[in-house]
Amino acid sequence: MKKFTFISVIAAGMLMLPICADAQYKDKKAQEETPKTEAQLIMEQADSSETPVVITLKQALEIALSENVSVKVADLEIKRTEYAKKGAYAALYPQIDLTGSYQRTLKKQVMYMTMGGQSMGIEVGKSNTINAGVSAAMPIVNAQLWKSLKLSALDVELSVEKARSSRLDMVTQVKNAYFGALFAKEAFNVYKEVYENAVKNLEEAQKKFDSQKVSEFELVRAKTSVANAVPNVYNAESSIILALWQLKAVLGVDLDMNIDVVGNLDEYSQQMFYDIHQHDSVSLDNNSAMKQLAIQVEQLAQNIKIQQFANIPSLALAFNFSYMSMADDVSFKEFPWTPYSTVGLSLSIPIFAGGKRHQAIRQAKNQHQQ
Secondary structure: OHHHHHHHHHHHHHHHHHHHHHHHHHHHHHHHHOOOOHHHHHHHHHHHOOOOEEEOHHHHHHHHHHHOHHHHHHHHHHHHHHHHHHHHHHHHOOEEEEEEEEEEOOOOEEEEEEEOOEEEEEEEOOOEEEEEEEEEEEEEEOHHHHHHHHHHHHHHHHHHHHHHHHHHHHHHHHHHHHHHHHHHHHHHHHHHHHHHHHHHHHHHHHHHHHOOOOOHHHHHHHHHHHHHHHHHHHHHHHHHHHHHHHHHHHHOOOOOOOEEEOOOHHHHHHHHOHHHHHOOOOOOOOOHHHHHHHHHHHHHHHHHHHHHHOOOOEEEEEEEEEEEEEEOOOOHHHOOEEEEEEEEEEEEOOOOOOOHHHHHHHHHHHHHHO
């Protein structure tokens, strides 16, 4: 019989191998067929290209949405709160557990009895005790648990709003960094033109000085203008490098990635003031910080109710089914197994806890007032 069971298990395993292999092949094929996003293509090109890969503001925002660490953390926080919410709802379902125990009696209990005027001691129990079974329990009436589910839903809502706030902050940071790089480029062009004009003025002054049309003072002043313009050009060039590094840091990419910006500030001048020109008045309806505060206030209000509902009685249903066996020898085949089962209701009425629940309510109200 054991040999037949062993062969059956091996045969079943061999039949499952092609199914598992096919599933792995399909997963690998699906990953290979998944089209790459534009942001991924740009990053791959920037990693392998020797010349700078020029990106627009829209492309920079797409890269930040896919690579920025704060956005990824916010998305993971949403998943975490969703898992916590599902875990809270799981408390409404029956909790089923398998239980088992083994107990070896080292010294049996002795019970004394008087028979025929003489006291006698009799050992009670068996040397081996085995207990195995299944137990289940579920709440029927639990107001505090029901109210905590509402709090879990608010946690998810708050995480979603925080993720939205992270994206808005990220968009603002990317735009500031992108416009900062454009500003650094335009400043470099201005200083470069100043240097070129100073060089031309020096050439004209040199020619006039050679022909004795200007004094030596004018020639020295032209040379001084050129000397003063050179450091400004180098500083402006360094500012471009620093601005691009800042943009890469905000995007969440490697600082060695070869990317550059395109356009000028004139092209984005209308976009910078679009929101201001679109609305006549400032509205805080969609302000993320205000929404987060509103959700947090609601959470504190729900927390007060949770602490208050701790004074409400709760009712739970419990079920237990087990087998117990007791014997002196270790031969499991000869153990006498006896079934045992119970089902019942458990009513819990809070009466006194040393003022703990009352203080918890006062603490929750204090937090709500803050």
